Amino acid sequence: DPIHDFSWFSRPEVFDFEGISMIHYFTDNWENIQNFKARPDDILIATYPKAGTTWVSYVLDLLYFSKLGPERQNSLPIFLRVPFLDGAFPGLPTGVELADMLPTTPRLIKTHLPVQLVPKSFWEQNCRVIYTARNAKDNAVSYYHFNRMNMGQPDPGDWSTFLQTFMDGKTVFGPWYDHVCGYWEKKQTHSNIHYMFFEDMVEDTGREVERLCSFLGSSTSAEEKERITKATQFDAMKQNKMTNYSTVPVMDSKISPFMRKGKVGDWKNHFTVAQNEQFDEHYKQKMKSTTLQFRTEI
Template identity: 85%
Template sequence: MEGFNFPETFSRPALFDFEGVSMINFFTDNWENIQNFKARPDDILVATYPKAGTTWVSYILDLLYFGNTAPERQTDLPIYMRVPFLEAVIPGLPSGVELADSLCTTPRLIKTHLPVQLVPKSFWEQNCRVVYVARNAKDNAVSYFHFDRMNMGQPDPVDWSTDLQKFKDGKKVFGPWYDHVCGYWEKKHTYSNIHYMFFEDMVEDTGREVERLCSFLGLSTPTEERDRITKGVHFDAMKQNNMINYSTVPLMDFKISPFMRKGKVGDWKNHFTVAQNEQFDEHYKQRMKNTTLQFRTQI
């Protein structure tokens, strides 16, 4: 595949503990360069737990800033080149740090799945805008399971019940969902430049969320333009768009599951048994008892 020098033999990576968080080597191999990354004041960091709407928000931001001025980006550059994945070191590709450093856009749009305590310090020091997207735990667990099934660059999820247990135990890549969503929520108290979004709100009313995003970014995007973007980022449109849907990445086996699977709220009901749901609710209550953060599992 063009742009990839992909190794002939490839085995799934093993999970290990790194700085107190479950990680794989693809996100720690370049650690010193990641931590020393030089953010600029106008950089925008898209931060999420995996499978919470990262690509969706990245695409919205890309259209808001460059949809008119550089339309060729939409047809020539896959989203992972336009919005580099900062900590990624994938065989055969430039590292996320290299891609971010070589961006010549203003602002630079950069994505991360790092929990808040591992984000390079320069983002906070430069007072960068951070757009965080959170998704309810049940749908997030289901989406992450299907993602790991089809992505050979992730540990093998084995089966749904094994993987659900791993999710509860925080033994997924990038650590516990609970710590991730709460970490950025708490950070808002001391760092005002975070816009905290919910996947469920975006599904419910994408236009409203695009408007709120513009307001946070200080953009006076005309209504017609926002409407056009809202239509363009509809899930089905993105799923068909080869520059957005990751179909150009050889690590991912679309025969198992598409990268963009359903994009719905409430799909967890098709996966959780009654017993799993009751146990999950009990565990969730314990893990979330000290936060004001609240989620909807249906809309």
């Protein structure tokens, strides 16, 4: 199966960039990312990797554009509907180019950049920003499996190696702790940030869609919200070729599917008792000066 044979492909190395760990795919187009011209009606979807980015992207896409008919739903993968601003992958248009080419309004744009590296124009234009955060333990597990299957990411090593990398803040896009807290602090001064939790989405997708609508001021009918809530259930998205990334060749779904479980509490199947104690201790230190709180089970 040549399309999945990436033995020739070397995984990228991590290096320190603007104070965080990065790989060249996300820094090669840096100047254009920083100079990106946001428009006032743009909606930025910001997350730490593997915190529910695709889920929230799809909810928003359906909220705004399901009226464009089945053609879009059946043929346009999510990563073209909601371009990844940070990306510069060989042989593909950059995220900036994809965003600039979007024919739809509002433009839905996603980023994994920590808050201090988000292009200035998003703040200057007072754009709406939707941030989704996921508890650190599940986020680490999901990121580990993602790195195993995605040849465009650094080699994660085994689970205990990766967990240490995660705690040291050396994963791509920097420390989880700074990322979730950075946007949380920014929300105190920038009222246009809607801060969501992955755990809340799992617990009651309908309620979270409702909250999103009220933040966006969108007058969506109850039937429509119901339909969106159904279409964005994990199992539906996992089966949907337009949302499950099965069309991306550098990702090997045989190792681990892009949409693996979408659960809260899967960390219990990965952390040993010792790892969990060590993690909790470290977590307390890292998170001691924030009001931000997470649930690791629901």
